[in-house]
Amino acid sequence: MYSGLTAMKKKSVAVVIVSNGPGELTTWVNPVVDELNRINKSLCDVDKLDFALRLVLVPCPNATGKEFLVANSWNKFELITKSKSFWKLLIKPHSFASWPKKGVVVFLGGDQFWSILLAKRLGYLNITYAEWISRWPQWANKIAAMNLKVREFVPKKYKYKCQIIGDLMADIKLHSDISLKNKGKHYIAFLPGSKKAKLSVGIPFFLEVADHIAEENQNINFIIPIAPTTDKSEYLFFQSNKNPIAKYYSSKIKTIKNIKDSNFDYEIETSKNTKIYLIKKHPCYEILKECDLAITTVGANTAELAAITLPMLVVLPTQHLNMMNAWDGIFGVIGKISFINRLLTFIIKNFYFKKKKFFAWPNIKAKKMIVPEMVGRISPRKIAKEALFLIKNRDQLKSIKHNLHKERGDKGAAEKLASMIINLIKKL
Numbered sequence: 001m002y003s004g005l006t007a008m009k010k011k012s013v014a015v016v017i018v019s020n021g022p023g024e025l026t027t028w029v030n031p032v033v034d035e036l037n038r039i040n041k042s043l044c045d046v047d048k049l050d051f052a053l054r055l056v057l058v059p060c061p062n063a064t065g066k067e068f069l070v071a072n073s074w075n076k077f078e079l080i081t082k083s084k085s086f087w088k089l090l091i092k093p094h095s096f097a098s099w100p101k102k103g104v105v106v107f108l109g110g111d112q113f114w115s116i117l118l119a120k121r122l123g124y125l126n127i128t129y130a131e132w133i134s135r136w137p138q139w140a141n142k143i144a145a146m147n148l149k150v151r152e153f154v155p156k157k158y159k160y161k162c163q164i165i166g167d168l169m170a171d172i173k174l175h176s177d178i179s180l181k182n183k184g185k186h187y188i189a190f191l192p193g194s195k196k197a198k199l200s201v202g203i204p205f206f207l208e209v210a211d212h213i214a215e216e217n218q219n220i221n222f223i224i225p226i227a228p229t230t231d232k233s234e235y236l237f238f239q240s241n242k243n244p245i246a247k248y249y250s251s252k253i254k255t256i257k258n259i260k261d262s263n264f265d266y267e268i269e270t271s272k273n274t275k276i277y278l279i280k281k282h283p284c285y286e287i288l289k290e291c292d293l294a295i296t297t298v299g300a301n302t303a304e305l306a307a308i309t310l311p312m313l314v315v316l317p318t319q320h321l322n323m324m325n326a327w328d329g330i331f332g333v334i335g336k337i338s339f340i341n342r343l344l345t346f347i348i349k350n351f352y353f354k355k356k357k358f359f360a361w362p363n364i365k366a367k368k369m370i371v372p373e374m375v376g377r378i379s380p381r382k383i384a385k386e387a388l389f390l391i392k393n394r395d396q397l398k399s400i401k402h403n404l405h406k407e408r409g410d411k412g413a414a415e416k417l418a419s420m421i422i423n424l425i426k427k428l
Contacts (some may be wrong), residue, residue: 011052012183013425014412018061018118020083022228023283023304024109025070028129028168029055032108034077049425052100054079056118058086066228070195086114091119102428112136125424129168129417132365137161142424144336144417146409165416167409170286170306186220186391189215189288189310190276191296198297202248203232203238203378205317209295210360211251212384214274222276225284232256232266233277243373249318249380257426263287280294292397293381293390301363302371307408311400313390314360315383316375318346362404370403376392 015036019029040049040191055077070083079097081089093099095103103124107115112128116139125141128134130150137158142167145151151162190210192202210222226232237252241248252271252274256278264277279287285308286407288294294305294312305312311323334359358364359364360371372390390397 012047012102013053013428014054014100014122014124015421015425016056016105016118016124017028017104018056018058018105019066019109021109022059022067023068025067026283027172027285027307028108028395029071029358030074030076031171031414031419032106032166032421033074034276035414036421037076038420039422043331049422051425052078052079054081054097056081056086056089059083059085060110084279090117093122101208103142104177104335104424104428106417106421114144114396125428126418127152127420127424128364129165131168134162144343144420146413146414149407149409151154162223163420164409164414165420166411166413167307167414168417170408170411171414172308182257186217186293187291188220188222188387188391189291189296190222190224191294191301191305192224192296193299193301194230199230199234200243200245202297203235203244204246204251205214205294205315207239207251207253207276208249209383210272210276211270211272212381213387214272216384216388217391222274223279223287224268224290225279225282228264230283232287235268237276251380293387298359300361306362306371309401309404309408311390311397311404312360312371313383313387314363314371314373315378316359316373317378318375319377362407366403366407372399 017029018034019025036053040051043049051078055071057071057080060083068080071077071080081096083095089096096199099122100242101123103122104116105122105124105126107126107128113133115128116126116136120139126139127142127144128136128140129144131146133150133153134140134145137143137154140161143158143162144152145154145162146165146167148164151159153166155190190206192206198222199371206224213220213222236253236256237243239251242249252275253268254271257267259265259277265280266278268276268278270276281287283304288305288310289308291310294310296302296305296312296314298314298316302312340377356367359373359375360369363369363373372386374386
């Protein structure tokens, strides 16, 4: 349930960081913790702060289950609690450790409400990092906003709590030794999803997209970052006749093999001899950053791609909505009942899709179309044609990249947020 990484000496103050997925841990939590320790170390002995660093992982549908192992390997926290222990932590925090009377809870991933709730339970102050919006400004003590637009959404009477610090994702340190650049070659990343419902459509659909693109342009390489919750066996399963959706697509996997001494882990060769490279590392921003374009499903991945300003084409094929027996959760259960299946399909097609204006996170937040979306009964050939158009029109890709960058914040956010934490501790 928890891990004590250092001897738990009695500290005067606790800094409790709330987070969820591997992306947030790597790009938000780790740099903020490093800056916090660096700034404190730079202070003279009289001003140095005596604080305990603790990490609380919270329930999240996008978590992989490996967050604890990742954070544990850093040896930076004296206590880490797993997401499955969150409710027990709220009810009986002292069953995990003794807690200093004073402390600060910092939101760096998950649902902002969990950090507010934990801060109230422990009697600590709260800082919320707001990438898009601050949802509970009335209960936060401080709000660290990514940019001016976030601050504008904070109600007037709470704006005094808000400080613009910039974009934590802008501080990502990419490994300079990784480069995919090859004269005359372009790279397209496919993100077919991580859950079975999306993979059942995404894998056969994207395999065919790759084949159509390769048929027209031999100078394009394809990569797929494998979500931590999936593996290569699922790619074989969902392109086979065991997946009822696969019969609608002609492209299949001919071989899939391991690769040594490469940035990639596996190489897929389709039945039409198109090669696609798979990457197990997560997150793999260094490699994605080198790509010219991503073709992706809807979801949180569109926010991550926006954060590294990678131009994307967002696709949502609606022709398989009636295949709800392939969906996850309750839809997968009730989808087996034919009349409910037809009813849900009708509601989604005729109300949800018509009412919803945008599906990609950058478009939703910008309230305008800054990355192209293709929704409806779309074919792999149509997506391939659009991707080839974008690859050919470099100015359009640059325009998308520029617009994505405008929606983000400036660099230096980790240092500013660490300074906010230290200043708040000094007031305790």
